[in-house]
Amino acid sequence: MILLVVLASLAQTDDRSKSRSRHAPYPRFDFKEDGTSEITPPKNEYTFARLVYNGGWGWRYGSWTTDTPKADINLAAGIKRLTNLDVRETPFYIPLTSKEIFKYPFLYAVEVGYLQLSQEEADILREYLLRGGFFVVDDFHGTLEWANFEEQIRKVFPSCKIEEVPVTHPVFHCFFDIEKLFQIPGIQFLYSGNTYEKDGYVPHFRGIFDESGRLMVMINFNSDLGDAWEWADSPYYPERYTSTAYRLAINYIIYSMTH
């Protein structure tokens, strides 16, 4: 029985690595020192902009690349199908130091348990958010990763209050009415059977608000929406998680475009 489980998990791992190699060998983002050369102005109304950041080590090196490009492509397809938003269909990566960052008011960062922000980047992110930008962070779990994220976000807003976002908040109702929030597990769920990772047993949907009450930073802690988008077409990944992850993502996007 144990052998079967191990074989099954190995098969999934293979499948994952195959999927990566099929869609994009490895996401690369090359930009010059001034951060302008590789990025053209947006051609679509909405671009799912993935934050390029420094962070991670060992096999986590370049952790900003996690789940991409498949997650980005799948999500864009979902947005296109479910809303009338004019959305860019290909992945888009941007560092905070790019001068074009302010043309993309929605920013997504994954694996922020490994996020490392320089003070310059933190200052840019602060300015970005105060001007009206919206930042979604995802796929980080447990006490240690939270501690890292909190340390980094305190560089942006040293004295900000990080609050639980209640399920009654407009961010959960502006497109889909999401009545119940639960943990969205990563792909490890398929071989571990656990929805949690590390000691992140309880999912948290937290936020940082500006002075007028606008949600600026949406924090998906102890959940992995990125995997849910990436494995949306996998028959093994439960539809319940995928559909909720899509709903949450679309609500975040619509919220960011209406508030």
Place this chain on the structure above:
Amino acid sequence: MGSFFQLLFKYKAFLFHRGTIAFESSLSPWLILLLSLGCGAFTYLLYRQRLSSLNPHPSPPWKTLLLAFQRSFVFVVLLIILFRPVLHVSTVLPRENIAAILIDDSRSMTIQDLGQQSRVAAVKHLLDPKQETFLADVERRFQCHLFKFSRDLQKLDSLEGLRSEGTGTSLEASLEGVLKQFGPAPLATVVVFTDGADNLSKNLKSVISQYQSRKITVNVCAVGQTEMGKDIEVVQASAPRKVLPESITTAVVSLRSAGYAGKKVVLELKEDGKLVSSTWVTLGTKDESQIVELNLASKGKGLKSYTVSLAPQPGEIITLNNSQNLLVDVEDTKPKILYLEGTPRWEFKFIRQALQPDKNLQLVTLLRTSGNKFYRQGIESEDNLASGFPASKEELFQYQGLIIGSIEASFFTSEQLKIISDFVSERGGGFMMLGGRNSFDAGKYGSTPIADLLPVILGQREAGSSFVTAPVKFRLTSYGKSHLVTRLVIDEGENEKRWKSLPEIGEFNWISSAKPGATVLAQGDRGYSNAILLATHRYGRGRAMAFMAVSSWRWQMEMPHEDDSHEIFWRQALRWLVGSAPDAISLDLDRGVFQEEDTVPLNVEVNDPSFTKLNDAQVIASVTSPDGKTTDVDLKWVVRKDGIYFGEFKPSAKGTYKVSVKASRQGKEIGKAEQFFQVTESNLEFYSAGQNKDLLSRLASETGGKYYTLADAKNLPEEITYMETPNSIPQILPLWDMPIFLLVLCVFLISEWALRKRQGLA
């Protein structure tokens, strides 16, 4: 000249103008002609015979003719004298007719433009029996009645009663007052001493007609200089009567000056004596009227009283006309604007975000998030917009403004498109279309009623090529540099700098033609300099604006977060858009500042919620005066105007008044309106205070009278004696003994004798 004429013709020239010449003899004038011809022929034959018989060399025929003519002319003159020529004139019987003498008692008569003498002093001098015989001369011929006038007519017992305190001049009311005063009595003439600075008459022509039909002449003795010399006038100042708090608004000031062309002066706007705004003005020439705009930011709430003024200049004759008052009600209301957007987009988010801090604009948004899904924000109840975009006038007309974003024309039913058009033209709402992938031509609006109400011309570009993705900067036009919509800061130069500092927009709808009468506020730059990015115009009762840019949100995201240009632009634009949208019950007072003794017109328009005009309402205006006393004025429906009710109120004192209007129908209140007005000391008399010679000459000539200056007014008593009135009698003045006849006879007889002598006949 006049006395020389009288020396020759025995009488003054005006008598020959007014009278008719005839012959007293019963013989026909044709007989004179016949006899004259006979005499001529006879003398010619006689001279021809004599000249040919006496002279061996016959004289040339012209000499014969000349001699004959001279002699014949003497005969003709004698014949005329024998036929007893007379002058028939009409004359008034001494003291049988009435002459009304009207003296202008308004403040403009205090102006000292007659050397060291004021206008009224000059009139008093002429009428003073101790100094001049004018009044006695008139009284010898007429029953003379003295009056003073300004806004109306008052009896004057003595010249001491002249105070020159009238705050306005109405020749119409005064002349009409004279007619009423005397009724059927034999009023022959009215003599008016005035500078003609008539500032209140509305229909002087009708009064002139009454004088013409009753054959009463108006003789004018004009006082004052026609040219005022050195003077500056702040003729008018106007600003929106009601503004929302924290708005930048514009006061439009009209100036006129004489004698200071090219001089730079400071025009100041003060609130309760505190300088709020100022600008340098280079004064124009005498006939040039200048319009100057001053920006003011209305801080706080409530009534604000402003004064626009120019400092007195050296040598200026009148300084009381250098200022004007303004009253602005900074009203804490919240006009509602409906914003329909066809797709989620950043422009939508950032417009919402820009208006969120504005407590005086309520933005209600309806966003189509998917094929059949709408997201509503800013609604007051769950029922609001529950079935989507309003389908009835009543539902749409509750808003003062309407913004249509990127949504295709086919989204609307034809009825909804018609309602949108009516929203602007009939309801007077403000309409704005935003640029987008489905806006303007790209949204196929070309053949809809929306195309009619937009300030730009659609259909000049294919729908597919009308939406452009390119970096373009906003370039303000000359109108845009000073327009309220594009006013980010009060100072014009600073405003332009700030616009230049804003980043490029990324997309826009390419439209290059505006409708006649539209105001283009901004265009593109570089390769898109013909692209109109912002334009506006009036459409029916409302305003319409076209904003072709798609990504003004970049002014927010690409500028430091402390920069509020994006917020200010949207706040200004939308406040301006709804600034003229009336309520269903609206009160119009004509202006905000009145002068003492003015009558305040109360015009109220009454509509139902779908803005159908109501003619069966009961409308009462309650006017609260500065002392707290309230007076009710019952307003009556103006039969010729649907939905309009009118009444008047005469303020009794200076100060601020509040007018509250209540409209009801079948005993049920249907709406209210409120406005303030201010009554100030009247300086009306010091505007356009030069002698209005054109008006006075016309008044005199059209009634059969004459225009006099004070210098020739001494002729008036005699001249007004000879005029045709219902009570005048004919008078025959003999002309046979005019010295001119004797002179002519002498001249012709002497010249004829001299010529005869040369010919050897004498």
